[in-house]
Amino acid sequence: MTQYNIALIGFGGVNRALAQLVADSNERWDAELGLRLNIVAVTDLYFGSVISPNGIDARMLVDTNFAKGGFGQLSGGSAEACNERVIRHAPADIVVEATFTNPVDGEPAVSHCRWALERGKHVVTTNKGPVALASDELKALAARNGVMFEYEGAVMSGTPVIRMARKTLAGAGIYGFEGILNGTSNFVLGRMEGGLGFADAVKEAQSLGYAEADPSADVEGHDVRLKVVILANELLGGKLAPKDIACEGISGVTVADIETAAQEGYRWKLIGSASVAEDGRIEARVAPRRLPLDHPLAGVGGATNAVSFKTGLLGAVTVTGPGAGRIETAYALLSDIIAIHQAGSGASKKEAA
Numbered sequence: 001m002t003q004y005n006i007a008l009i010g011f012g013g014v015n016r017a018l019a020q021l022v023a024d025s026n027e028r029w030d031a032e033l034g035l036r037l038n039i040v041a042v043t044d045l046y047f048g049s050v051i052s053p054n055g056i057d058a059r060m061l062v063d064t065n066f067a068k069g070g071f072g073q074l075s076g077g078s079a080e081a082c083n084e085r086v087i088r089h090a091p092a093d094i095v096v097e098a099t100f101t102n103p104v105d106g107e108p109a110v111s112h113c114r115w116a117l118e119r120g121k122h123v124v125t126t127n128k129g130p131v132a133l134a135s136d137e138l139k140a141l142a143a144r145n146g147v148m149f150e151y152e153g154a155v156m157s158g159t160p161v162i163r164m165a166r167k168t169l170a171g172a173g174i175y176g177f178e179g180i181l182n183g184t185s186n187f188v189l190g191r192m193e194g195g196l197g198f199a200d201a202v203k204e205a206q207s208l209g210y211a212e213a214d215p216s217a218d219v220e221g222h223d224v225r226l227k228v229v230i231l232a233n234e235l236l237g238g239k240l241a242p243k244d245i246a247c248e249g250i251s252g253v254t255v256a257d258i259e260t261a262a263q264e265g266y267r268w269k270l271i272g273s274a275s276v277a278e279d280g281r282i283e284a285r286v287a288p289r290r291l292p293l294d295h296p297l298a299g300v301g302g303a304t305n306a307v308s309f310k311t312g313l314l315g316a317v318t319v320t321g322p323g324a325g326r327i328e329t330a331y332a333l334l335s336d337i338i339a340i341h342q343a344g345s346g347a348s349k350k351e352a353a
């Protein structure tokens, strides 16, 4: 059995769900996978930070209703978020980055990843910012320090996309993809098919917790654009930045457009896509499109996500599943940690009997 010490950066929905999985599942992971996780540090803007080299009781972490600065009351705790000290000095093998996504420069998450990799610690993250905006630098830093930088959850939460395409579809000749990569906009379009206007459908998505108070990143396509950057660079060898991708959201689609499409055998979807052109350039875009009903993405409803890979040897291969959710996204972090475990590259992992 190998025990990995982990440090949680951010203690919101996703990292709290990971702590819950640790509390519930360590015994099963030990039996099935030969690994256990030990939380040695947590830092969060609201709760403060705590370092405990022998480990923090995961059950206590998830069950306690901490107030602002509440980690200050724990042994080894501080009411402040001491991110740099936690990342550089806590005795963690793996740093788990799950703070907020900054779509402009990826900070401060890029610095969080950099500090960890410089210190020879693996990084797993669900944060699109560092992956879309700084992955070349961070991958090179990881390689120089003999550790791994993994980010399966950055595109479709726990639904396997990046590792599946890179590993399971290796050699199949992926030359493009198209995807429904934002559950909120897909939900809104579905409700508009049921006759609701755009504004009412967005309100319903907000009341169900699918959409933020400011829904623009979802419905204007900016969230999808970051995911297209990640997939195009990861799977097609691109060097794209968000500014290279034309981006149009769904706010211009009307109920009349949707009704006309339905009469003609089509359905509107917000599609993020990229493909390699004949001259080798990568053409990528985010736009609402009318799909024929037999298209692999036409039947993907509600808040579900899907990606259809275009491959030379298999034709279209489509993966469908949740694109959000606390536990679902925490599972993506677990899958990254399992990848590190299976690669056997835990620089400072502890072997136990």
Ligand SMILES: NC(=O)c1ccc[n+]([C@@H]2O[C@H](COP(=O)([O-])OP(=O)(O)OC[C@H]3O[C@@H](n4cnc5c(N)ncnc54)[C@H](OP(=O)(O)O)[C@@H]3O)[C@@H](O)[C@H]2O)c1
Binding pocket: 009, 010, 011, 012, 013, 014, 015, 043, 044, 045, 046, 081, 083, 098, 099, 100, 101, 108, 126, 127, 128, 153, 154, 156, 157, 323, 324, 325, 326, 329
């Ligand atoms: N939830 C999902 O379904 C999902 C799916 C895929 C990817 N993701 C990504 O995963 C990441 C985490 O998501 P989440 O749902 O857990 O978000 P969340 O609930 O908003 O949690 C983020 C936590 O990080 C804290 N934080 C923000 N900036 C920080 C900083 N500089 N230092 C320390 N802590 C900081 C926040 O504190 P404050 O609240 O005080 O700001 C909050 O407690 C995000 O990047 C998100 O885009 C989430």
